[in-house]
Amino acid sequence: MNTINEMLGEKHCEQHSEPQDYEDKLLIIKPEKLKEQYRNPVVQYFYATSGFGCNPINGEKKVFGHFLADGMKEQLYRSDFVGVADKNQLPSWATRRLEILEKPKMKIRVFQLKNGSDNLFMNHDHTMSHGDIQAEKYMQVYGGEVLADSLEEVFTIGNTDQPPGYFGRSLSVSDVIQVCEGKEKGFYFVDSFGFKKTEDFDIEKTDHKKMMKILVLENDRQPYTAEIRREIHAMQSVVGGCIEPVYFEPKGDALCWCNDEFLLNGSAPNRKIGEVLVHGTCYISGDSVNEYGEYDSCSLTDEQIERYKEMFPQSVICLVKAEDMAENESECLTQNMD
Numbered sequence: 001m002n003t004i005n006e007m008l009g010e011k012h013c014e015q016h017s018e019p020q021d022y023e024d025k026l027l028i029i030k031p032e033k034l035k036e037q038y039r040n041p042v043v044q045y046f047y048a049t050s051g052f053g054c055n056p057i058n059g060e061k062k063v064f065g066h067f068l069a070d071g072m073k074e075q076l077y078r079s080d081f082v083g084v085a086d087k088n089q090l091p092s093w094a095t096r097r098l099e100i101l102e103k104p105k106m107k108i109r110v111f112q113l114k115n116g117s118d119n120l121f122m123n124h125d126h127t128m129s130h131g132d133i134q135a136e137k138y139m140q141v142y143g144g145e146v147l148a149d150s151l152e153e154v155f156t157i158g159n160t161d162q163p164p165g166y167f168g169r170s171l172s173v174s175d176v177i178q179v180c181e182g183k184e185k186g187f188y189f190v191d192s193f194g195f196k197k198t199e200d201f202d203i204e205k206t207d208h209k210k211m212m213k214i215l216v217l218e219n220d221r222q223p224y225t226a227e228i229r230r231e232i233h234a235m236q237s238v239v240g241g242c243i244e245p246v247y248f249e250p251k252g253d254a255l256c257w258c259n260d261e262f263l264l265n266g267s268a269p270n271r272k273i274g275e276v277l278v279h280g281t282c283y284i285s286g287d288s289v290n291e292y293g294e295y296d297s298c299s300l301t302d303e304q305i306e307r308y309k310e311m312f313p314q315s316v317i318c319l320v321k322a323e324d325m326a327e328n329e330s331e332c333l334t335q336n337m338d
Contacts, residue, residue, distance in 0.1 A: 007031040008044045013083035019056030022048040022063055022078070026085040026098055033080045042069050042317060045085060045094055046076065047101060053078035068097055071222055071313030093317050096220045104149030109178040109227065110158065111138040111206055112168045121173050123192040133189060133198055138176060139207035141168025143227030144216070151177060151188055151195050164216055164238040164281055165228035176201055213299040214238070215284040215308050217256075219270050219315045225305055226283075230297060238283045241265070246282070248274030254304060255297070258282040270315045277316070284308050 008028045014020070029044045045068035048054055052061035056078075063081070066073045090098065113120045117137045119127045127133055146163050148154050157163065158171030171177075175190040176198070187201040212230040215223050216238065228234045235243050235257065244260035256273040259265065259280050267280030286298040300308070 006041060007039060008041050008082065008085075010082055012086055012089050014086050016083075020084050021056065022054040022081070022084070023050060024048065024102075026068065026087075026090075026094070027063075027065075028082040028085050029076070029080055030082050033076075041091075042319070043067065045069060046074070046081070047098075051075065066313070068094055069314070069317055073313075091319075093220070093319075097314075100147070100221050103147045105145050106148050106154065106182070107143075107145050107180040108154060109143040109180065109203075110141050110166070110168065110171065111135075111176040111178070111201075112141050113137055113174050114139055114207070119174055123173055124189050124196045127174065127189070133176070133201060135202045135205040139168075140203075140211055140227070141229065142166040143180075143211065145224040145226070151179070151184070155190065162237075163226070164218070164240075164283070165214070165226045165234060167229050167231065167234035167237055178203075211299075212285060212297060213305070215300060215305055216281065217271055217278075217283060217312055217315070218281045219268050222314060223309045223312055225300075235297070239281055246273045246276050246278060248276075249287075253287055254284055254300065254308070255287045256282055256284050257297075268315075269318055271312045272316065273312070284312075 009031070013028055025048055027046045027048055029046050031039055031044070034043055046065055047068050048063050048065040051064040052058045053063040058078075060077055060079055062075045063078055064073075064075050087095070087098070114137060119130055119137075122130070142163065142165060144163055144165065146154060146157055148157055154177060155171050158166070162170075171190060173190055173192055177188045177190065177195070178201075179185050179188065187198045188195040189198050210230045211227045214226055214228060216226050217223055226238075228238065232243075239257060239259040241259040241261060243257045246256040246258055248254075248256055256278065258273075258278045259267065259282075262279035265280070270278050270280060270282060272278070273282070284300065286300045286304065287295055288298045290296040
């Protein structure tokens with residue numbers, strides 16, 4: 001692993017006899033392509049996602065992607081890179097972020113029968129012979145992006161590592177999981193063994209009106225949208241404790257919510273929201289006047305979600321003996337290219 005101020009070069013890259021495809025790879029930017037005042041190895045890591053320049057046969061073409069340190073999107077040329085970063089030499093912060101980037105992801109919703117329902121915890125055969133799967137008896141308890149690539153992994157997450165904002169029972173028989181995208185898109189009934197796809201589950205009949213669309217900001221992870229119930233316990237589950245607002249939006253139509261004891265509970269620094277460096281997982285919700293004339297949390301609009309994804313693309317970096325330096329760099333990486 002390199003020291004904090006050692007610039008990265010060929011010895012920090014994978015060694016190959018032939019040029020490599022850069023798509024979905026962590027690359028190292030040549031030091032001379034960075035402005036002198038910003039030359040630091042933190043800035044050199046770039047995650048490539050697409051572009052003709054990813055393919056070595058296309059010559060001097062553009063590579064699209066984002067800086068690993070701050071998540072800001074950029075387009076560079078293939079010649080701007082030394083090569084593909086050697087994973088065995090990455091600093092710990094880069095290893096964490098790369099692991100999350102490379103993990104498969106699924107957008108899901110989870111629906112559970114309300115307490116007292118006749119078919120609660122009953123398997124598919126019993127349910128079908130006792131009134132069918134009745135969407136009107138279900139309530140949505142979560143919607144969002146989870147680090148999984150199968151229903152089996154979703155089931156495990158729902159029992160052992162529930163995502164921020166999940167507000168329901170552990171996943172069990174009689175629950176319904178919606179896979180929102182991909183080849184497995186559809187609704188799946190959790191059976192005693194495995195899952196049964198159901199074709200006629202109607203979300204509009206479920207209890208989902210209290211769901212609120214938010215933007216979740218976790219350490220070392222890009223922002224993602226989630227749907228949580230507009231209830232205090234669901235909101236607290238996102239941040240892992242009592243919530244406290246952080247004001248940052250001049251229009252006053254959005255708020256960031258964090259754990260009110262983040263300085264006491266050992267949480268790592270996350271994002272700078274307004275004038276506050278928030279520690280630990282936080283989220284952004286809309287803020288508007290409700291029917292009673294009081295300000296209350298509400299869903300973000302699609303335009304707000306895109307704007308805040310660009311404002312808070314990644315968490316700050318904390319380096320030993322250089323925490324303040326790293327935090328400042330993470331805010332201005334998009335200005336580093338000549």
